[in-house]
Amino acid sequence: MQSWADNARRSGKRLAVVPTMGFLHDGHLSLLRLGRERADSLIMTLFVNPTQFGPNEDLSRYPRDEVGDIAKAAAIGTDIVFCPDPKDMYGPRHDTTVMVPTLSKPLCGVTRPGHFAGVATVVAKLFHLTWPHVAVFGEKDYQQLSVIRRMVRDLNFAVEIVSGPIVRESDGLALSSRNAYLNPEERQQATYLYRGLREARNVFKGGTRDAKTLVDAAADVIAAAPMATIEYLEIRDASDLSLVQSVTRPAILAVAVRIGQTRLIDNVLLD
Numbered sequence: 001m002q003s004w005a006d007n008a009r010r011s012g013k014r015l016a017v018v019p020t021m022g023f024l025h026d027g028h029l030s031l032l033r034l035g036r037e038r039a040d041s042l043i044m045t046l047f048v049n050p051t052q053f054g055p056n057e058d059l060s061r062y063p064r065d066e067v068g069d070i071a072k073a074a075a076i077g078t079d080i081v082f083c084p085d086p087k088d089m090y091g092p093r094h095d096t097t098v099m100v101p102t103l104s105k106p107l108c109g110v111t112r113p114g115h116f117a118g119v120a121t122v123v124a125k126l127f128h129l130t131w132p133h134v135a136v137f138g139e140k141d142y143q144q145l146s147v148i149r150r151m152v153r154d155l156n157f158a159v160e161i162v163s164g165p166i167v168r169e170s171d172g173l174a175l176s177s178r179n180a181y182l183n184p185e186e187r188q189q190a191t192y193l194y195r196g197l198r199e200a201r202n203v204f205k206g207g208t209r210d211a212k213t214l215v216d217a218a219a220d221v222i223a224a225a226p227m228a229t230i231e232y233l234e235i236r237d238a239s240d241l242s243l244v245q246s247v248t249r250p251a252i253l254a255v256a257v258r259i260g261q262t263r264l265i266d267n268v269l270l271d
């Protein structure tokens with residue numbers, strides 16, 4: 001992978017990478033299109049990174065479709081799909097971890113304590129392997145995007161980070177590979193996440209700035225989905241993820257819920 005990237009760079013090409021864990025949906029494809037527009041050569045990485053999963057999480061059952069993913073990536077004009085083996089990514093004496101502790105602590109970090117260290121480490125490795133000028137990530141994983149932007153800044157990676165907007169089903173559910181876990185009833189109840197966020201955003205647009213009032217507006221809607229247990233529903237500053245009492249600067253309203261065995265996240269920008 002490194003020598004392919006080296007050759008491409010030597011021939012003057014601008015490289016984009018879209019890191020993924022595969023099982024591609026239209027959200028991933030929109031990120032690939034963004035990468036395609038911004039570079040001469042497009043790399044997709046396909047790696048279900050074990051170090052970002054906790055011991056009781058869904059690593060073993062994470063949905064996979066390598067052949068289908070490669071076909072979808074090729075149809076968008078991806079030049080190379082990099083699918084490393086976990087044994088090659090993490091050799092027996094692998095001992096280095098990249099941590100972005102402050103941004104990794106709240107929100108998903110509360111129930112997934114090692115998650116963002118796993119993400120930052122693998123993304124740093126993927127950047128060293130694919131040597132991109134630009135890398136594209138989705139805004140659905142807003143905290144992940146914040147962690148990666150901070151890592152890139154702090155460690156002086158010469159990589160431009162581009163984000164792609166959340167892609168939704170027609171009923172508002174944010175696309176996620178994990179939606180495949182939902183049975184029909186859970187799938188129906190999952191629509192309440194975005195309904196709740198949209199309600200809070202409407203209240204915000206109506207002039208309300210008090211964070212608790214906005215969170216309550218979303219929570220009331222999500223409460224209509226009895227199978228959904230809220231893990232967090234918080235308004236955080238869009239740049240440093242600190243808790244916000246009153247939305248006077250751009251902020252995100254972020255939610256994580258469990259529906260049955262499935263954990264879903266979503267967010268909207270309050271700007």
Ligand code: PAF
Binds near residue numbers: 019049119122123144
């Ligand atoms: O967002 C994802 O799919 C993963 O967290 C990423 C960025 C590919 C790292 O494994």
